[in-house]
Amino acid sequence: MEAAVLRTACLRLVANLAEILAVGEALERALALLQAGDVVAIPTETVYGLAGDATNGVAVARIFEAKGRPRFNPLIAHVADRAMADRIAGFDPLSAKLAEAFWPGPLTLVLPQRADNGIHPLVTAGLDTIALRMPRGFGGELIARLGRPLAAPSANSSGRISGTTAQAVAADLGDRIKLVVDGGATPVGLESTILKVENGKLRLLRPGGIGAEEIEAVAGAKLLRGAGGIEAPGMLASHYAPGAAMRLNIQRIGSGEALLAFGPKRAEGWQDAVAMRNLSEAGDLREAAANLFAYMQALDRVGAATIAVEPIPFEGLGEAINDRLARAAAPRDNTA
Numbered sequence: 001m002e003a004a005v006l007r008t009a010c011l012r013l014v015a016n017l018a019e020i021l022a023v024g025e026a027l028e029r030a031l032a033l034l035q036a037g038d039v040v041a042i043p044t045e046t047v048y049g050l051a052g053d054a055t056n057g058v059a060v061a062r063i064f065e066a067k068g069r070p071r072f073n074p075l076i077a078h079v080a081d082r083a084m085a086d087r088i089a090g091f092d093p094l095s096a097k098l099a100e101a102f103w104p105g106p107l108t109l110v111l112p113q114r115a116d117n118g119i120h121p122l123v124t125a126g127l128d129t130i131a132l133r134m135p136r137g138f139g140g141e142l143i144a145r146l147g148r149p150l151a152a153p154s155a156n157s158s159g160r161i162s163g164t165t166a167q168a169v170a171a172d173l174g175d176r177i178k179l180v181v182d183g184g185a186t187p188v189g190l191e192s193t194i195l196k197v198e199n200g201k202l203r204l205l206r207p208g209g210i211g212a213e214e215i216e217a218v219a220g221a222k223l224l225r226g227a228g229g230i231e232a233p234g235m236l237a238s239h240y241a242p243g244a245a246m247r248l249n250i251q252r253i254g255s256g257e258a259l260l261a262f263g264p265k266r267a268e269g270w271q272d273a274v275a276m277r278n279l280s281e282a283g284d285l286r287e288a289a290a291n292l293f294a295y296m297q298a299l300d301r302v303g304a305a306t307i308a309v310e311p312i313p314f315e316g317l318g319e320a321i322n323d324r325l326a327r328a329a330a331p332r333d334n335t336a
């Protein structure tokens with residue numbers, strides 16, 4: 001073994017850094033990690049993605065954890081083919097035409113989700129729409145082998161620029177993930193263009209790898225721009241808000257309240273809660289993140305006027321969990 005190679009291998013072991021494998025030799029290892037609910041950095045035509053099984057809440061929580069994202073914003077779910085996309089979301093004729101023209105490729109479509117599609121609610125931040133894309137190359141192959149969609153935001157820690165080489169990704173996230181699949185520099189180098197059809201009109205939610213003119217030529221119409229509806233990126237304060245009021249950091253439960261618990265120790269008066277879900281008995285923030293949206297929704301369905309929430313620590317994923325709860329608890333503004 002060459003000295004430099006040996007040195008890198010030793011460093012990796014000592015510092016517990018991610019393994020970097022070329023696309024030609026990475027498929028089985030990447031599959032094994034994804035099947036075990038772990039995350040893997042993969043090349044796509046846009047930028048490197050930090051991928052996890054979109055049907056596994058703990059895997060999706062790990063994506064947020066590795067990125068150190070202070071918020072749960074909705075992620076793009078990546079599919080292998082149209083059949084997989086059709087099982088997840090409903091396509092209107094215009095979205096179908098765009099998928100036909102640009103998939104696989106750097107185009108993301110926001111579509112209404114199908115019921116019981118298996119997508120974990122942490123992927124969509126509890127929204128009833130989902131952002132879908134079909135990537136080219138290694139990602140597509142990996143998803144086809146896994147047989148399940150991958151949630152994958154850009155492979156960089158929160159606030160840093162998106163990684164476009166395996167080395168950049170490893171330098172940024174290498175101490176937090178196990179594998180970076182090296183496909184060389186990404187050809188597009190920009191995130192995907194995000195579009196959404198609203199009442200037959202096409203809205204550009206995020207400019208990206210495919211230019212507006214190219215899309216307009218296929219659609220036969222001009223793109224609407226700007227935020228428009230409430231679901232535009234960056235304006236997602238409108239993420240799932242429960243019908244019930246939310247009371248955070250409670251020490252004692254009030255009468256008629258439902259309880260969203262965390263950890264092994266209960267708030268005073270917990271026996272009187274009209275319903276209870278525990279985000280994580282063990283106090284594990286990853287498990288809590290994975291359960292958050294489903295449990296808020298479940299307690300909301302019980303019909304209690306207020307959901308009381310036990311304190312959740314701010315470290316690690318706790319920051320994003322607290323951010324989400326604070327938004328759910330904020331005064332409702334229908335124009336938000």
Ligand code: AMP
Pocket residue numbers: 073074075076110124127129130131152153154191194205206231232233234236
């Ligand atoms: P990233 O995965 O980091 O490239 O970012 C995904 C982008 O897609 C973010 O800007 C999100 O706000 C946007 N997005 C994801 N899902 C939806 C959705 N259901 N509706 C609108 N925008 C979405």
Ligand code: MG
Pocket residue numbers: 153154162
């Ligand atoms: Mg990003």
